[in-house]
Amino acid sequence: MEYRKDYFTGTQTQDLTEVGVTRQRSDVLGHVTGKTQYYADRQFAGLLHLKMVRSPHHHARIKSIDVAKALKVPGVVRILTAKDVPQNIYTILCLIQVEPNDEPVLAFDKVRFKGEQIVAVLAESEAAARDAAAKVKIVYEVLPAVFDVEEALKPGAPLVNEYHGRNYFTYEGHHCRRVRYGDVERAFAKADHVVEEMYQSSPIEHAPTETTGCIVVPDQNDRYTCYSNTQALYFTLDNTALILNSPFQKLRLVGGTVGGGFGGKVDVITEPIAFLAAMLTKRPVKYEYSREEEMQVSSPRAAERIYIKDGLMKDGRITARKVTLYVDAGAYSRHSPYGTTKAAAHMPGPYTIPNVWVDCHCVYTNRTPSSAMRGFGVTIGDFALEVQMDKLARLIGMDPMEFRILNAYRDGDMKAHQKQVEGAALVECVQAAADLARWPLCDRSKTASSLKREV
Amino acid sequence: MTKVPVEFTLNTREQNEFVETGSTLLSALRDRLGLYGTKAGCHQGTCGACTVIIDGEPHLSCLTLAERCQGKDVTTLEGLAPAGALHPLQQAFMDGFAAQCGFCTPGMILAAKCLLDRNPDPTRDEVVDAISGNICRCTGYEPIIAAILTAAQGMRKPARKRA
Amino acid sequence: MSVTLSAAKQARLVPAVQAKGGRIIAGGTLIVADLNYGADSVALITLDRLGFDKIAVKGGKVTLGAMVTMAAVARDRRLKFLHPVANSIGGPAVRAMATIGGNLFAPAPYGDMTAALLTLDAEITLHDGKATRKLPIETFLAQRRKLQKHCVVSISFAAPSAGTFHYVKVVRRKPVSASVVTIAAVIPQKAGKIKDARIALGAMAANAIRARKAEAALEGRKLGNDIIATAAKLIAAEASPADDAYATAWYRREIAPVHFVRLLAA
Ligand SMILES: Cc1cc2nc3c(=O)[nH]c(=O)nc-3n(C[C@H](O)[C@H](O)[C@H](O)COP(=O)(O)OP(=O)(O)OC[C@H]3O[C@@H](n4cnc5c(N)ncnc54)[C@H](O)[C@@H]3O)c2cc1C
Ligand code: FES
Numbered sequence: 001m002e003y004r005k006d007y008f009t010g011t012q013t014q015d016l017t018e019v020g021v022t023r024q025r026s027d028v029l030g031h032v033t034g035k036t037q038y039y040a041d042r043q044f045a046g047l048l049h050l051k052m053v054r055s056p057h058h059h060a061r062i063k064s065i066d067v068a069k070a071l072k073v074p075g076v077v078r079i080l081t082a083k084d085v086p087q088n089i090y091t092i093l094c095l096i097q098v099e100p101n102d103e104p105v106l107a108f109d110k111v112r113f114k115g116e117q118i119v120a121v122l123a124e125s126e127a128a129a130r131d132a133a134a135k136v137k138i139v140y141e142v143l144p145a146v147f148d149v150e151e152a153l154k155p156g157a158p159l160v161n162e163y164h165g166r167n168y169f170t171y172e173g174h175h176c177r178r179v180r181y182g183d184v185e186r187a188f189a190k191a192d193h194v195v196e197e198m199y200q201s202s203p204i205e206h207a208p209t210e211t212t213g214c215i216v217v218p219d220q221n222d223r224y225t226c227y228s229n230t231q232a233l234y235f236t237l238d239n240t241a242l243i244l245n246s247p248f249q250k251l252r253l254v255g256g257t258v259g260g261g262f263g264g265k266v267d268v269i270t271e272p273i274a275f276l277a278a279m280l281t282k283r284p285v286k287y288e289y290s291r292e293e294e295m296q297v298s299s300p301r302a303a304e305r306i307y308i309k310d311g312l313m314k315d316g317r318i319t320a321r322k323v324t325l326y327v328d329a330g331a332y333s334r335h336s337p338y339g340t341t342k343a344a345a346h347m348p349g350p351y352t353i354p355n356v357w358v359d360c361h362c363v364y365t366n367r368t369p370s371s372a373m374r375g376f377g378v379t380i381g382d383f384a385l386e387v388q389m390d391k392l393a394r395l396i397g398m399d400p401m402e403f404r405i406l407n408a409y410r411d412g413d414m415k416a417h418q419k420q421v422e423g424a425a426l427v428e429c430v431q432a433a434a435d436l437a438r439w440p441l442c443d444r445s446k447t448a449s450s451l452k453r454e455v
Numbered sequence: 456m457t458k459v460p461v462e463f464t465l466n467t468r469e470q471n472e473f474v475e476t477g478s479t480l481l482s483a484l485r486d487r488l489g490l491y492g493t494k495a496g497c498h499q500g501t502c503g504a505c506t507v508i509i510d511g512e513p514h515l516s517c518l519t520l521a522e523r524c525q526g527k528d529v530t531t532l533e534g535l536a537p538a539g540a541l542h543p544l545q546q547a548f549m550d551g552f553a554a555q556c557g558f559c560t561p562g563m564i565l566a567a568k569c570l571l572d573r574n575p576d577p578t579r580d581e582v583v584d585a586i587s588g589n590i591c592r593c594t595g596y597e598p599i600i601a602a603i604l605t606a607a608q609g610m611r612k613p614a615r616k617r618a
Numbered sequence: 619m620s621v622t623l624s625a626a627k628q629a630r631l632v633p634a635v636q637a638k639g640g641r642i643i644a645g646g647t648l649i650v651a652d653l654n655y656g657a658d659s660v661a662l663i664t665l666d667r668l669g670f671d672k673i674a675v676k677g678g679k680v681t682l683g684a685m686v687t688m689a690a691v692a693r694d695r696r697l698k699f700l701h702p703v704a705n706s707i708g709g710p711a712v713r714a715m716a717t718i719g720g721n722l723f724a725p726a727p728y729g730d731m732t733a734a735l736l737t738l739d740a741e742i743t744l745h746d747g748k749a750t751r752k753l754p755i756e757t758f759l760a761q762r763r764k765l766q767k768h769c770v771v772s773i774s775f776a777a778p779s780a781g782t783f784h785y786v787k788v789v790r791r792k793p794v795s796a797s798v799v800t801i802a803a804v805i806p807q808k809a810g811k812i813k814d815a816r817i818a819l820g821a822m823a824a825n826a827i828r829a830r831k832a833e834a835a836l837e838g839r840k841l842g843n844d845i846i847a848t849a850a851k852l853i854a855a856e857a858s859p860a861d862d863a864y865a866t867a868w869y870r871r872e873i874a875p876v877h878f879v880r881l882l883a884a
């Protein structure tokens with residue numbers, strides 16, 4: 001790896017000793033010898049296996065749940081439904097004041113996506129738990145479902161999540177996350193070109209090699225230890241305490257070793273119900289997603305649809321950018337209201353544009369709830385923005401690298417979010433990339449700097 | 456649950472076990488013998504995390520019934536090198552940053568070992584084929600391929616010297 | 619759930635076990651994956667002691683025991699033309715386990731070896747409990763469900779003459795993955811004209827099928843770009859592919875002709 005110190009000389013300290021140096025990972029000896037202990041690499045006497053009964057429908061009212069037959073399966077120890085969960089309705093980010101609580105630990109009146117968890121079966125063996133889960137009888141009244149963000153926002157669309165009352169998340173009284181800066185409409189009227197394009201993406205599953213799961217073990221003194229592969233130990237601890245109405249000190253989480261996460265293991269799904277099961281049975285309980293569950297029910301990266309309308313001058317300056325962005329949160333909030341805010345914060349990209357208008361909608365649909373994944377709220381937006389940048393450059397016959405350098409933030413520029421730019425480095429990044437790709441740049445671009453805008 | 460006896464060689468030692476009929480080698484290794492170096496990622500043959508070596512060939516322990524290992528020679532990651540020592544593949548994976556979360560690593564190393572035992576001087580394509588049944592979601596395959604090639608080179612050197 | 623396992627002492631005793639719901643376990647790559655997720659009780663029977671893992675090549679006739687693995691085929695120097703087929707199935711671990719017999723029963727998109735055996739006009743030898751029977755592979759595939767109650771003993775075929783066997787498997791993840799489309803073809807020529815062309819498709823129906831319309835288009839013609847293009851148009855005429863995790867039926871139909879052209883033009 002190369003650490004280039006020739007940028008911004010004089011403005012940075014040059015005493016970094018670790019950057020650019022290869023160091024072995026501290027955990028790698030365990031990885032190559034098979035000694036790294038993942039959550040499931042332990043044995044407990046009397047371990048119970050938890051299997052979920054899941055909704056086969058995208059949207060349905062639950063008319064009745066009958067567990068009588070399932071209870072008779074040999075090896076079944078207990079069956080849990082919503083009635084067993086002290087505070088059944090939660091939302092992960094209530095810890096940072098994201099409201100309202102909108103998701104049941106176990107569904108009871110309605111299911112809002114295919115694969116939603118309804119009944120937890122606890123048995124001596126996985127096979128018995130699976131057998132019994134198949135024997136739980138649930139009567140549904142299937143409801144019309146909505147799978148498209150724009151359809152969901154139309155009047156008369158099926159209401160997905162009653163806790164919101166509408167098919168979108170409300171941001172401080174507003175129907176979306178907004179950015180307003182300058183006057184885009186006036187700038188469009190004066191622009192040489194106005195370009196409007198639509199971009200969209202599908203949900204993306206993280207597909208970690210180790211599926212999501214945990215084991216909860218009763219300790220002494222009515223305390224419980226959870227071995228989990230969560231990426232968010234403290235979110236999990238706090239949410240579980242709230243869901244179970246339990247003092248925090250009764251719950252202990254052991255983790256940090258994750259067999260691939262990528263954001264897919266920050267939701268709090270398996271632990272609260274496994275804790276509850278261990279509390280009610282006084283036995284160790286394992287709740288592990290099968291590969292199929294991992295693919296079907298664990299939160300993916302949200303699908304997004306993005307409309308970008310730009311005002312462009314012949315000389316390459318972007319004078320206005322209007323973005324309407326829809327995040328498909330699926331049936332529940334999880335991390336999507338936050339991801340949508342990130343999307344709004346990320347627009348209009350790392351470019352200085354004097355007129356900006358952004359509406360980012362966090363929309364509820366009957367799809368699998370989406371959540372965090374590597375740069376969520378940002379990555380898809382970047383894809384859209386950069387494809388748009390290429391299109392704009394092509395339209396006016398400008399080199400795409402030069403076009404980016406021209407419009408890139410410079411220190412001191414005002415951003416659409418009313419913050420002055422500091423520490424910009426895009427110009428230098430593009431220059432370095434051009435260099436590596438042996439892409440010729442004109443002198444003006446070659447000598448451009450993030451420190452000041454050339455006149 | 457009926458249990459049946461099975462005798463096999465595990466990491467060069469004789470192993471006599473009673474296993475549940477219909478249970479897999481994966482479950483015998485992990486749940487009965489506490490050998491957690493063998494990982495479970497899918498229970499359907501698609502991820503390769505459970506790869507072990509049986510009679511010199513890579514096998515998926517999640518699709519192998521424990522009973523059918525009667526008389527066979529099974530090697531897991533734990534049996535790759537004596538305690539405290541490292542196999543050249545393990546060393547190369549460490550040095551080459553070929554393990555990130557580490558969950559695919561046992562399967563990768565064992566799949567690679569089967570290749571190198573048969574073919575000490577593999578081409579890059581042969582390495583790619585050897586690990587084609589093993590999914591890695593973190594590291595990226597390039598460092599893994601490079602580590603295997605590096606290990607192969609290191610393992611050939613002493614042999615050449617002798618010749 | 620209870621699973622029992624026993625080793626068959628004779629092929630003729632197997633169908634009686636099957637009649638009572640028992641199942642043969644060969645390499646186990648499909649059946650154990652089922653067991654891991656299902657909760658059925660089942661009596662499994664292995665063919666491990668029957669010597670079905672032999673490969674015989676005599677006077678141009680190849681006989682593969684039902685328990686021959688893909689790895690064994692890929693190692694056998696006499697079967698070079700089948701190496702690309704065997705090596706296109708799973709990764710090395712799957713190949714070390716997966717058998718020829720099991721492949722005959724593999725549901726789409728699996729069954730790549732079966733597609734190859736279909737173009738080779740293979741003959742299946744099976745035991746129905748009373749007697750050994752021989753069936754052309756096409757007949758066998760048409761009755762595949764029913765024949766799961768019998769014990770496949772071996773598969774034999776005449777080795778194709780040099781350069782007449784063609785095979786391509788289109789995958790989404792290189793080097794190996796389940797098939798999007800598999801095409802196997804034997805295109806013999808006599809006096810510069812195509813004679814007895816056979817083309818089989820994998821992943822284009824519930825099991826491997828012949829592309830008879832495309833074969834007919836080739837018959838008696840000189841192999842060239844025009845005639846390949848004509849046959850390509852007909853390649854998926856008899857197909858009924860499915861949507862699955864690897865491809866949509868639409869995509870399979872779209873690309874089958876493209877790969878057929880590339881396969882024969884190459
Ligand atoms: C990760 C993975 C990747 C795969 N990739 C491919 C691929 O690329 N291409 C492909 O074609 N397949 C693929 N497969 C499927 C499968 O491995 C092969 O089709 C294999 O040949 C099946 O053989 P088996 O011996 O493992 O079958 P088993 O699982 O043992 O048996 C399958 C079925 O056939 C029956 N059966 C087996 N032998 C006989 C017999 N002699 N007589 C009567 N019935 C019998 C069994 O009762 C069972 O119903 C893949 C599987 C996995 C897990
Ligand atoms: S657990 Fe065996 S291949 Fe995934």
Ligand code: FES
Nearest residue numbers: 556559591592593
């Ligand atoms: S290192 Fe995580 S799956 Fe390979």
